[in-house]
Amino acid sequence: MTDPRTTLPPQLDADQVAALASAHHHWWRSATPAPRPEHETDDAPLPAPGEVCASRIGSGESFIAWGVVRGGDPALELVVKIPTRPVAQLSHPLGEELRVLAAAPPRLTATPIGSHEPTIDEPLAFVVTTRVPGRRVPAAQWGSDLVAALTRQLARLHVHGGTDAASKVAITDPVASAQQAMEWWRTNEPEAARTLDGLWPLVLQRLESTRPSFELAEQLLVHADASAANVLVDEQGVPRLVDWEWSHRGDPARDLAFIGGQIHADPWFAQLDAQQIQEQVGVYLEARAQLGAPVAGSGTEGAAQVRNAMLQRRDAHLLHEVFFSSAHFAMVAARGGAEADFYARTSASVQQQIRDWLS
Numbered sequence: 001m002t003d004p005r006t007t008l009p010p011q012l013d014a015d016q017v018a019a020l021a022s023a024h025h026h027w028w029r030s031a032t033p034a035p036r037p038e039h040e041t042d043d044a045p046l047p048a049p050g051e052v053c054a055s056r057i058g059s060g061e062s063f064i065a066w067g068v069v070r071g072g073d074p075a076l077e078l079v080v081k082i083p084t085r086p087v088a089q090l091s092h093p094l095g096e097e098l099r100v101l102a103a104a105p106p107r108l109t110a111t112p113i114g115s116h117e118p119t120i121d122e123p124l125a126f127v128v129t130t131r132v133p134g135r136r137v138p139a140a141q142w143g144s145d146l147v148a149a150l151t152r153q154l155a156r157l158h159v160h161g162g163t164d165a166a167s168k169v170a171i172t173d174p175v176a177s178a179q180q181a182m183e184w185w186r187t188n189e190p191e192a193a194r195t196l197d198g199l200w201p202l203v204l205q206r207l208e209s210t211r212p213s214f215e216l217a218e219q220l221l222v223h224a225d226a227s228a229a230n231v232l233v234d235e236q237g238v239p240r241l242v243d244w245e246w247s248h249r250g251d252p253a254r255d256l257a258f259i260g261g262q263i264h265a266d267p268w269f270a271q272l273d274a275q276q277i278q279e280q281v282g283v284y285l286e287a288r289a290q291l292g293a294p295v296a297g298s299g300t301e302g303a304a305q306v307r308n309a310m311l312q313r314r315d316a317h318l319l320h321e322v323f324f325s326s327a328h329f330a331m332v333a334a335r336g337g338a339e340a341d342f343y344a345r346t347s348a349s350v351q352q353q354i355r356d357w358l359s
Contacts, residue, residue, distance in 0.1 A: 004118035005088040009125035014066070017054035017080050020126070021068045030113045031076035032130045034069045047071035054080070060243055062090055067131060078113060081127040087118060091246055092168055094127050100247045101129060103162025103221065108153055109241045132240045134232030139260060142228055142270035147259060148283045150231060150239040154223070155287035157241075158252045161221035170224075170250030172214050174207040174316045181324050192331035196323065199351060202358040203323050206316075213312035216305075217251040218295070224248055227258045227268040253313035256284060261314070262357045263322040265346050281310050319354070326350040 012020065021027060034046060047053045048071045057067040063081040070076050087094060098112035110129035118125045137146065171177040182200065185193035223230075224246040231239045259280075264271035272280070285298050285307065297306040329347035333340045 003088070004120055004123050006086050007118075007123075008086055009083055009118050009123055011064075011084070012066075012082055012124075014054045014056065017066045017068060017082070018052045020124070021054065021070070021078065021080060021128075022052045024114070024128075027078060027113050027128055028070060028076055030111060030130065031070070031078040032111075033074040034077040035133075036075075046075045049073070059084070060245065062245055063127075063243075077131050079110065079129050079131045081129075083125050087125050092166075092248075093117065094125060096165075096167060097127055097244050097247070098129075099165045100162075100221070100244050103165035104241075105156045105160040107238065107240070108157060109244070132232050132242050134234040134238075134240060136231070136267065137228060137233050139228040139264060139266045139268060139270040142259065142272075144276055144279060146233065146237070146239065147270070147272065147276065147280050149237060150226070150259060151256065151280050151283045152287045153239055153241070154226065154252070154255045155284055155291060157223065158218075158220045158255070159288065159291045159293040163219070163221045163249055166221055166248045168248035169219065170222075170248050170254075172217060172219075172251070174210055174214060174313075174320065175204060178203065178207055178320055178323075181320070185324065185327055189327065189331050191334060192327040195330045195347065195351070196327050199323065199354055199358075203319060203354070206319060206358055210312045210316040213309035213316075214251070216297070216309045217253065217313060219249045220252055222248060222250045222252060222255045224250060224254055225258060226255045228260070228270055229267045231259075251313055251317070252284075253310050254317040256280060256310075257314040257317035258321060261318050263318065263350060263353045265322070265325075265350050268325070269318075269322065277311065277314065281307060281314065284310075319357075322350050323354060326354070 047069055051071045052068060054066045054068045056064060058065045062085055063083055066080045068078050068080055083090060094115040094117055098115050101110055101112040110132050113128040113130065115127045116124055223241050223244060225243060226241060230241060230243045232242060233239050260269035261272045261277050263269055285295055288294050295306055297303065326347045329343045333344035333347060
């Protein structure tokens with residue numbers, strides 16, 4: 001008998017997602033009011049009272065996200081995420097994302113509603129949450145003020161997040177982590193992995209130089225993928241996080257790194273210069289102190305060492321991410337499709353930026 005966790009779960013269209021949400025009345029008790037259209041002539045007016053409509057709002061490496069609205073006074077909305085790969089291939093069980101969301105501090109992300117792991121009798125797989133307000137800001141438009149606002153939100157997560165909610169613990173050795181990732185790429189996507197060979201010695205050398213800084217790394221609940229593509233900014237300028245697929249217990253410097261720095265690529269990584277990166281780490285250390293949980297050693301004579309170690313770890317996390325992301329971009333480009341040229345250019349650009357950074 002086939003294990004439903006190892007097969008692709010049913011991929012639903014908009015009508016099927018709407019029917020699923022209509023059949024689960026209890027979901028709507030936690031749903032949030034849907035924003036009213038600004039103009040009566042909007043192309044997507046709210047549905048009639050009692051009517052449920054679904055529309056695709058985004059997709060990532062492993063999920064398609066559907067926004068679902070039920071008409072009424074007020075109209076309500078929620079988000080249904082459908083895995084686009086077998087759940088056994090996800091980084092953690094579907095229910096763990098809900099536990100992480102429940103452990104996150106208020107006004108940081110969505111509220112968990114429910115999930116379903118596939119079974120023989122019911123092969124559907126999904127995660128349901130409230131919808132996070134706001135819009136994605138293109139990476140090229142991120143400035144110091146928005147980076148600082150995100151950094152303060154991340155500090156709240158690291159201080160108030162429930163570390164026990166995440167079962168996965170990150171590897172604390174940057175070289176071992178990179179070697180493990182490289183082995184995965186060479187085994188599973190050898191053609192894409194070959195695009196990394198020319199840079200691999202330089203990357204290993206730089207990561208090796210950062211190893212001592214990881215002795216000061218904390219192990220806290222981290223989002224672990226806080227790039228610009230996974231941040232929504234509301235009308236008041238408050239950034240909130242979505243897509244917690246990679247959350248785990250790990251180094252907070254990883255969360256600081258993924259917004260960008262020496263390497264930039266829309267829509268993921270913003271271009272930040274050395275001063276902006278220094279300022280971000282300073283904002284983080286100050287926010288941690290204001291929250292009553294300063295980074296160990298940051299208020300002592302060793303404060304400069306703590307800051308420098310965090311900067312080095314930030315560099316290491318960013319380097320790891322953009323290096324292997326360039327292989328992912330090359331893999332997507334090789335598959336063809338409407339965006340193949342975009343991903344091919346992005347892969348080449350990121351690898352050239354890495355070469356310039358490390359040379």
